[in-house]
Amino acid sequence: MRDGRATKLRIHQAALTLFVAKGVTETSVRDLAQAAGIAEGTLYRHYASKDDLVADLFASNYAAFADRLTTLGRQQAGFRARLAALVAEVFRFHDNNPTLFRFLLLVSHQALARVPDDAANPVSVLHSLVEQGVQDGEITLTDAALGTAMILGLMLQPATAIVYGRLEAPLSRFTDDIAAACWRALNPTEAPHG
Amino acid sequence: MRDGRATKLRIHQAALTLFVAKGVTETSVRDLAQAAGIAEGTLYRHYASKDDLVADLFASNYAAFADRLTTLGRQQAGFRARLAALVAEVFRFHDNNPTLFRFLLLVSHQALARVPDDAANPVSVLHSLVEQGVQDGEITLTDAALGTAMILGLMLQPATAIVYGRLEAPLSRFTDDIAAACWRALNPTEAPHG
DNA sequence: TCATTGTGAGTGAACGTTCACATTAGGCAG
DNA sequence: CTGCCTAATGTGAACGTTCACTCACAATGA
Structure with a gap:
């Protein structure tokens, strides 16, 4: 055969x-x-169908990326180190495979419906990370959902800006800037380099 | 008739x-x-066509919103006040007409191609605002395009989180938090409440 | 009266999918 | 090694459906 x-x-x-x-x-x-x-x-x-192709392409890569983020978080001690590692990994993923990265962004709106709720999810991994940081008193912000959205925005919009040509690739050159900006965004009353 | x-x-x-x-x-x-x-x-x-409906719906509302943001910026003195007013206006728009807001977000990827380049554009309005702030030395960050992406992300991801039910409406209750987070994100070396 | 607005069956094109058939290559008997 | 056998893989014309759009005609009201 x-x-x-x-x-x-x-x-x-x-x-x-x-x-x-x-x-x-x-x-x-x-x-x-x-x-x-x-x-x-x-x-x-x-x-089996075109829909099946889309769902498979999305689900497998989405879950795999979530797993990578989870593993990464376990290797770091403290919220700030975990955050920096996460931003670095997301940006590295974008630069290594921009097409796959954009595909996941593009179809996440519609494809999520066909993905089982219990499947690993990059956003929920990030949310857990922020929640942990709140519980451990490592960040000042107390609304974990808001913090998750902030970090997500600070990572994904620069990626989107590259697609539109408003920002020049590679995304990785902003890793430190964005990780630091995330940290400051999450710490309203603290000095920026605490 | x-x-x-x-x-x-x-x-x-x-x-x-x-x-x-x-x-x-x-x-x-x-x-x-x-x-x-x-x-x-x-x-x-x-x-004339379905495409024409989409393009008209997008272009008219997109330009009108950009104009509102431009007017708003003129009424404020200083970058930080302008930024706060802009975040407030974006969030008010979302809460007043979430469907229109989401439509503009949804189709901006594909509909922008049919919109004339010289038309008023909310993103370019924001970019000009940030550029002005950089020139006037009001913010520490020097990359205006990166700053624009940061602010955009800090505004749009919370809006997206509401769509997914990860955050509870109204978006306006985060106006001050997000405006402050934008300010901190743009000022790497400055104290957060400068 | 007549330009504007509303109607919905009809049109050809494009769509996702199917199916009868062709091709390929590893297993196996001779 | 040679020559079938068979299951997996590849093919593309054909199918029924849905799509955006048209058009001959009806209704409306200044």
């Missing part, structure tokens, strides 16, 4: 590229097949 | 609601007509 794994990888790459460039709904199965260099029917040897 | 303006408003409302709830591409002209209580053909008495 032939090995279909190479074909599946070609589908992955074509799908990520086209989904990010044109949007999921705007990308047809014909588009995908042409970009991957296969026939339309071949896609259905590997995925 | 009959007055079509009421019909046009019904189309606006139906379109905003459905576009936000299901997405633009996932909303058909049949969906729009049914929600607005009109026939499909009627929509084409008011818009």
